[in-house]
Amino acid sequence: MAAMMSGPPTGGLVKTRLRGWVDPYAGLAAFDFARHPPTPALAPYVDHFWVVTWTDLDEPYEQRIVSHPTVNMTITHDFHQIAGVIKGGFSYTMRGSGRVLGTRFAPGGFRPFLGGPVHQLTGRFTEIGELYGTAGATLVEHVLTAPDAPAAIAHVEEFLLGLGPERDPLAEEVASLVVMAENDVTMTRVDALAARSGRSVRSLQRLFREYVGIGPKWVIRRFRLHEAAERIYQGLDLATLAAELGYTDQAHLTRDFTAVVGMPPAAYARLGPAR
Template structure:
């Protein structure tokens, strides 16, 4: 699903694809969402900054997310943390009014700011202050004290630049391969991606473990699940979908979908029809 949503300052329009959101139409009725491109200096490492704002919610709203193979830094009044790749689904409950500022790194991009195998963060939420000490605490305070969203993003970017990231050809290769796995739905097996990369399967697995945090099999399967969710939500014909996306049969797709999305495809299709 794609959406055009107002930016948080009310100026301009932001185009975004909402893959990974469970029931995105209902979500956009509950809160405002915008993406902001990173600066040229940080574009090799960052995918985008993202902002969620909500106001005067009469009832708590829980948004479930089916994550991407990316690391995020997220700062809000409720928490301030570095999130590694979360293999299952997770959710965030919004109450009253608030704002969330996130920075999503390109696959492999966080390696330049972590300088260690990224799999050490997989499935974990680490407090920014724990990872970066006093500089991290200053980052959090600067973002929370800044009322202007553009200026808050500037605080994040200044912090990241202060860590002096350096270009890494392996990170660039990783980002390109993850993008290939996402965009080419014919890539359904690790050996296919390894062949396109000119690497052995074992070499590709090591690269993804160190730079993405999860293996290429998980990355491929997650993107195919995002594809399935998008099609199901939009009411598209499901005939042959399992085979097209690399599942052995419809039952395996249903089981995988239900485990991650929290409901079977039939229920998710009804959510889409309701919007």
């Protein structure tokens, strides 16, 4: 998407592009969001690049995110960090004009660039220069001074390819399992995912901790919360939704949803496109 959208997204837009954004309809009225595929050589490691731009905001705009089970490298004038899996929600406040370039790695895809278990990054924001030294600091400078998003992305791609990543079958296995957990809304239990993977529950837990940075139970529950946020907009009865998404009762869903999203389901429903 190159131009800002003036109205609410239609069809599957929220699901396919904005899943995890709190109140995406308001967000798309405040800033422009674009997503770019990686060069084929990086496709085993990088899910996509994402770019947020905003111009002459009259007032600061805060966008809250309900995170995904992925590592992101984010570069803007305010910060230049690698974020491991963030267990809770987090937010970023935009002021004036600016641009953020993000690199969203595939689940497990950052491990070749880290050279160690991804769980050591979980819940942390690490400076790119701290992790990669002078080369990382140079990357940040090049991205911040790039004339446009394609040029900034080209710098990131050159940097990542220069690190010489090697494909890892386990990383690719875990990526497919995370996609399975996301796309299958009936997947609500770790033992079901373990059975589909052909692994024991304990083996699956070790694999996820090593490559994703967090356990499969958290991954499944987070995707079901993403699903809940979308379907609450549609006015689905909470008790029915809780049962379909594997919660023991409506109260349990409400507690989880409120803790992560920052408001109860009833309040979130009022933020929908019909407001």
